[in-house]
Amino acid sequence: MYDIIIIGAGPAGLTAAIYGRRANKSVLVLEAKSYGGQIINTLDIENYPANNHISGFDFATNLYNQAKELGAEIVFDKVIEITNNKEVITANNKYNAKAIIIATGSDNRKLGLPNEDELIGKGVSYCATCDGAFFKGKDVAVVGGGNTALEDALYLSNLANKVYIIHRRDEFRGEEKSVNLLKEKDNVEFVFNSNVTKLISDDKLNGIEVTNKDGSSKTIDVNGLFIAIGRIPENQNFAKLINLNEAGYIIAGEDCTTNIPGIFVAGDNRTKEVRQLVTATSDGAIAATNAIKYIDNGE
Amino acid sequence: MIEVNKDNFDKEVLQSDKRVLVDFNAEWCGPCKMMKPVLEEISTSNNEIKIVSINVDDEDELASKYNVSSIPCLVLIENGEETNRSIGLISRSDLDSFIGGK
Numbered sequence: 001m002y003d004i005i006i007i008g009a010g011p012a013g014l015t016a017a018i019y020g021r022r023a024n025k026s027v028l029v030l031e032a033k034s035y036g037g038q039i040i041n042t043l044d045i046e047n048y049p050a051n052n053h054i055s056g057f058d059f060a061t062n063l064y065n066q067a068k069e070l071g072a073e074i075v076f077d078k079v080i081e082i083t084n085n086k087e088v089i090t091a092n093n094k095y096n097a098k099a100i101i102i103a104t105g106s107d108n109r110k111l112g113l114p115n116e117d118e119l120i121g122k123g124v125s126y127c128a129t130c131d132g133a134f135f136k137g138k139d140v141a142v143v144g145g146g147n148t149a150l151e152d153a154l155y156l157s158n159l160a161n162k163v164y165i166i167h168r169r170d171e172f173r174g175e176e177k178s179v180n181l182l183k184e185k186d187n188v189e190f191v192f193n194s195n196v197t198k199l200i201s202d203d204k205l206n207g208i209e210v211t212n213k214d215g216s217s218k219t220i221d222v223n224g225l226f227i228a229i230g231r232i233p234e235n236q237n238f239a240k241l242i243n244l245n246e247a248g249y250i251i252a253g254e255d256c257t258t259n260i261p262g263i264f265v266a267g268d269n270r271t272k273e274v275r276q277l278v279t280a281t282s283d284g285a286i287a288a289t290n291a292i293k294y295i296d297n298g299e
Numbered sequence: 300m301i302e303v304n305k306d307n308f309d310k311e312v313l314q315s316d317k318r319v320l321v322d323f324n325a326e327w328c329g330p331c332k333m334m335k336p337v338l339e340e341i342s343t344s345n346n347e348i349k350i351v352s353i354n355v356d357d358e359d360e361l362a363s364k365y366n367v368s369s370i371p372c373l374v375l376i377e378n379g380e381e382t383n384r385s386i387g388l389i390s391r392s393d394l395d396s397f398i399g400g401k
């Protein structure tokens with residue numbers, strides 16, 4: 001029996017582990033892939049207080065080492081279910097805890113096209129700054145209308161021969177400054193009111209079919225498609241027990257409590273306005289503090 | 300784990316007696332750095348497989364020969380032929396089954 005089991009070793013989960021250990025509680029962190037969460041994809045973090053420039057990898061590694069040094073146990077195993085009496089079930093094991101913190105973050109939102117998964121790494125990507133360099137001098141498309149899509153398009157316009165931006169509306173949600181910068185580029189073409197409806201490939205991506213609101217469709221030849229349509233919370237495995245909103249986020253306020261006493265949520269997977277490192281680590285501290293209170297009150 | 304480039308690729312990879320796991324990576328790739336210690340560990344503990352590392356920035360010819368367009372990208376090569384490939388960060392247990400061919 002552990003005092004606190006934390007699901008997910010991202011910024012929120014590892015911060016919760018630090019707070020749990022500092023209060024002398026036994027802490028187990030269960031992580032499906034590798035520590036650090038989403039942030040390991042970032043080369044340079046510029047907005048974390050007191051860390052002017054730090055890579056996501058270094059940020060994650062510092063946090064991981066800090067939690068380990070304080071005595072948190074970290075096991076690589078994916079959680080598939082949790083129960084009302086605080087049993088945590090993984091593919092290989094079962095663990096028991098007095099309190100649970102769900103800190104599973106979010107994953108890339110997919111278009112949902114049949115061959116999308118097969119083409120990941122063969123032309124389909126969810127991270128322009130990670131994979132853009134492989135498309136030097138080629139034709140690529142970006143799907144999406146938010147800031148990520150606009151920033152991806154700007155980044156790619158400096159590498160690729162041609163960049164198409166496919167957006168389902170005729171206006172962007174993202175910042176006007178980026179839109180204006182893109183309009184000045186000779187190699188950027190906007191495709192408005194359109195959805196990507198087919199991925200055309202032999203073994204690699206060769207093109208996309210885009211369908212306009214008016215029903216007409218056309219094929220665009222591209223080697224790369226960068227999908228930037230947001231992220232989805234990783235809460236599916238808890239949906240039976242924990243209340244989620246319609247978008248799949250765990251419903252919780254700033255106190256990080258869920259509908260089940262003793263089960264808390266921290267980070268990008270809960271309902272909130274700002275999903276950033278500072279808010280994820282802040283949640284980790286609050287969720288752990290409330291879990292400690294819950295345990296100490298002998299509930 | 301050895302670094303491979305286009306000059307020794309034939310000898311170290313294509314002509315290897317053992318199966319080879321080629322790790323395409325780059326200095327700027329966080330997920331690649333996450334996988335490195337795990338690959339190092341397997342490289343020293345499992346003699347049945349040879350693990351080599353290729354930096355895609357220095358070796359763009361090899362990267363494009365193998366159609367690498369996203370890293371981490373792990374390619375299994377047996378008798379000079381690609382037999383399997385894994386793209387993106389994967390867990391230790393998925394990596395073990397990828398190598399084990401399960």
Ligand SMILES: Cc1cc2nc3c(=O)[nH]c(=O)nc-3n(C[C@H](O)[C@H](O)[C@H](O)COP(=O)(O)OP(=O)(O)OC[C@H]3O[C@@H](n4cnc5c(N)ncnc54)[C@H](O)[C@@H]3O)c2cc1C
Nearest residue numbers: 008010011012032037038079104105106267268276277280
């Ligand atoms: C490309 C990119 C750049 C970014 N840049 C910045 C930036 O510069 N500044 C900033 O403040 N924020 C940035 N962010 C946002 C920031 O990364 C997130 O807000 C933060 O990582 C959220 O932390 P988290 O712990 O809530 O979730 P995550 O980072 O998503 O971590 C969740 C962890 O839980 C694990 N997990 C999921 N399901 C399970 C399960 N069932 N069992 C076990 N483990 C599981 C996952 O594998 C993951 O490791 C960026 C995000 C991205 C994608």
